[in-house]
Amino acid sequence: GAVVSQHPSWVICKSGTSVKIECRSLDFQATTMFWYRQFPKQSLMLMATSNEGSKATYEQGVEKDKFLINHASLTLSTLTVTSAHPEDSSFYICSASVRGTSYTGELFFGEGSRLTVL
Amino acid sequence: AQTVTQSQPEMSVQEAETVTLSCTYDTSESNYYLFWYKQPPSRQMILVIRQEAYKQQNATENRFSVNFQKAAKSFSLKISDSQLGDTAMYFCAFMKQITGNQFYFGTGTSLTVIP
Numbered sequence: 001g002a003v004v005s006q007h008p009s010w011v012i013c014k015s016g017t018s019v020k021i022e023c024r025s026l027d028f029q030a031t032t033m034f035w036y037r038q039f040p041k042q043s044l045m046l047m048a049t050s051n052e053g054s055k056a057t058y059e060q061g062v063e064k065d066k067f068l069i070n071h072a073s074l075t076l077s078t079l080t081v082t083s084a085h086p087e088d089s090s091f092y093i094c095s096a097s098v099r100g101t102s103y104t105g106e107l108f109f110g111e112g113s114r115l116t117v118l
Numbered sequence: 119a120q121t122v123t124q125s126q127p128e129m130s131v132q133e134a135e136t137v138t139l140s141c142t143y144d145t146s147e148s149n150y151y152l153f154w155y156k157q158p159p160s161r162q163m164i165l166v167i168r169q170e171a172y173k174q175q176n177a178t179e180n181r182f183s184v185n186f187q188k189a190a191k192s193f194s195l196k197i198s199d200s201q202l203g204d205t206a207m208y209f210c211a212f213m214k215q216i217t218g219n220q221f222y223f224g225t226g227t228s229l230t231v232i233p
Contacts, residue, residue, distance in 0.1 A: 034220075041228075042226075043209060043223045043224060044163075044209070044221075044223045046221070091161065108165075109155075109164075110162070
């Protein structure tokens with residue numbers, strides 16, 4: 001149980017276009033979902049925290065208007081990279097916590113989505 | 119602010135041998151959780167082991183165990199009987215109990231198990 005799935009796993013787009021990445025909790029309800037960005041051979045950097053039905057909380061330095069996060073249901077969160085540029089190329093990972101275990105660290109990660117902006 | 123430090127960017131170990139990965143952290147919190155996550159080449163993060171700060175007993179999960187030294191703010195991971203499938207990036211992570219789920223990750227240690 002506790003499977004988190006991301007789609008697409010790899011996307012290539014032209015500079016200036018927008019890309020949407022989906023994160024789904026397949027067999028549980030996710031109270032909170034987190035979006036991370038990971039550069040090659042580096043750690044995960046938290047971008048934002050999203051709670052179902054409310055606005056996402058962005059980390060300092062993350063552009064809210066560029067990285068739009070929507071958490072419309074307890075099983076789906078989306079990250080939209082708007083007007084993507086080559087510097088947005090990265091590996092994006094979502095994670096989710098199981099409802100009722102927010103304070104026990106039960107955090108499950110998606111497979112990640114590699115974005116390449118040409 | 120919380121910081122997590124992994125001072126070993128790369129490590130290698132012979133198959134069947136034991137290896138220890140280091141992690142130190144800095145926090146003023148008294149209640150928190152510590153984790154080791156594994157990221158294999160497939161890139162999906164997998165939980166290896168978890169430790170609650172209020173527990174003095176070190177956590178163990180099969181071949182994986184931790185040495186948690188709260189006063190020293192140290193949280194090392196020992197992998198016994200290393201297997202080829204253990205080859206991965208290992209991240210140490212810290213979570214404040216009061217906020218829940220906001221993880222602070224270390225920079226990672228790339229472990230290679232040599233056949």
